[in-house]
Amino acid sequence: MTSSTADTTTMTGQGLEDEQRRPTRTPEFERRLAKRYRAERNFKRMGQGAIVFSIAVLVFLLGNMLINGIGGFQRAELAVPIDFAESGLIGDEVSLTAPSSATVLEIQGLPEIVDRYAERALGEAGAAQLSRDAWRDVVAALAEDPLLINGQRTFYLAASSDLAAGLAGEGSPQMQALADQLESQGLLASNWDLGFLSRSDATSPQQVGIWGALKGSLLTMAITLALAFPVGVLSALYLEEYAPKNRWTDLIEVSINNLAAVPSIIFGLLGLAVFLSVFPNYRSAPLIGGLTLALMTMPVIVISGRNAIKAVPPSIRDGALAVGASPIQVVFHHVLPLALPGILTGTIIGMARALGETAPLLMIGMRAFIATPPDSFTSPATVLPVQIFLWSDEIDRGFVERTSAAIIVLLLFLLVMNGLAIYLRNKFEKTW
């Protein structure tokens, strides 16, 4: 009692001086406080600056791609009216829709017929600038509508790349003049080329399409996913839930982390040495490409999977064990569902990286010129990034825009995959 009264008296007696002497009330303190706020403001500004910079770079990149790429989705086309009834071509529904219809029609002289009608409509100089493969578009139209064989239609057929350059205001003066003349007659125009999405590689930029590479990418990704996902998730589960923690599992962990950092071209060499010596006949097949990319993707899935599994609170495991769940039930009923969003996100990021990978696929021979879309996992194929690489190497001016268009397709594909990752994460995410 006595001591506390003494305290109170000293407090009241020296109250004012105490207040002034309090370290948080001094001008020095206020200066320090202002400095602290200033530092925070500066840090915030720097962060905003970084964001603005990265957005600007992104916008520049995408804008540039888009401006170049829009031209890639268009092509210079010549208007050619063809009267099939008069041409003497014969065919019925069965023969025109059969896969061999191109050969049958070629034997019947379709290329010459197309040239003849082109000459009639465009004149000799114009007809000479019709793309050599243009008649294949006519074959496709006939396969779509066999009754056309008795009628007539005006086709918009691809012009040669020289004429296309002329239309764009480039190339030789003669071509520019011819293009101007045909354009003023309404016979030549730059049209939206939906066929770009359904054709495959070709020698002329006027005839190329992205579908072959896109399908090759899809098949390759399917193999990669089918192999890397189960192996990666099972490895992650085993390492996290069952494996004893000792020097061997430490070694495995370090190895997996290293594997994730190995340059991709090394995986290509591995694929070349291992898979192609086992399956020498499947050079440049999606099967081999997928296996090689799976090796590359697997460590990414293992690492993200382990992190996601580690993040599942131990209390959930305890709760399940305490009601009598067996370890495998704990894993499959509780741990895996809770870890799934993280595992899926990691998987899709790994897959997106694999989708954009070029170097290892060059090593295993996926850089061949493939003019037909692959129809199985073992038929020769190319993939989007390799196709972009190959086109960017072409001399013909028309390939520049086509390359940009292919890049847009690849970026859209990546965007869809990342969107899927976000969707899946939100769908499966649970709070605890």
Added chain:
Amino acid sequence: MTLIHEKIERDKNAKMIARDVTVYYGAKKAIDDVSIDISPDYVTAFIGPSGCGKSTFLRCFNRMNDTIPAAKVTGTIELEGEDIHGNAMDVVQLRARVGMVFQKPNPFPKSIYENIAYGPKIHGLGEKKADLDVIVERSLTRAGLWEEVKDRLDDSGTALSGGQQQRLCIARAIAVDPEVILMDEPASALDPIATAKIEELIDDLSGRYAIVIVTHSMQQAARVSQRTAFFHLGKMVEYGPTSDIFTNPIEERTKDYITGRYG
């Protein structure tokens, strides 16, 4: 050696009998030579300062220490005469017979219904939906939660308040109809009102189940238990009827703890 009050006799009804149980964490002895009987006739409380090993000992009864690689348990623990470490006893079966409620409420991030139905489902206790419905309602009713959640059984268990979550966990434990329920500081994360509800619930459940509760609140031990064991530094110092331990402790260390000199 444990000082055991004279009033404690060998219980003929004992569900679980632990003899000379010692637990090592690596080289460290966490529990040293503890023997005790657990009976459905009364609630047993383990009290003692932090780190005295009471939770570790509790986790021996349903072999939750198996999940800690460094932990090693010696001595015998029997459930109705069967050694729980023996070949005849499966750990999954043991945990179905000896339920557990943890310090922090840990409902599964699933619906309230799924939380309760999970245990019966994996043990095949309810084949049909109707059977499960009955089990869910009965368990929630016994846990005193049915009236509060009967209209939202499909809501997530994690959306409930802390006290409700803990009662959900108790309902989850009794859904598989265990013989023993182990409670590891079940109210330490809850506010006084929720705590009172849990204590009331323990009272209701005693008799039907053999209940062991670990607590660091002496008032709680005094309120809910009929037998109290005091642990200190891995040893069971004193064991006797709760009223005697609190009013008439014999050991000096127990006295010191009860009167709040340390702990």
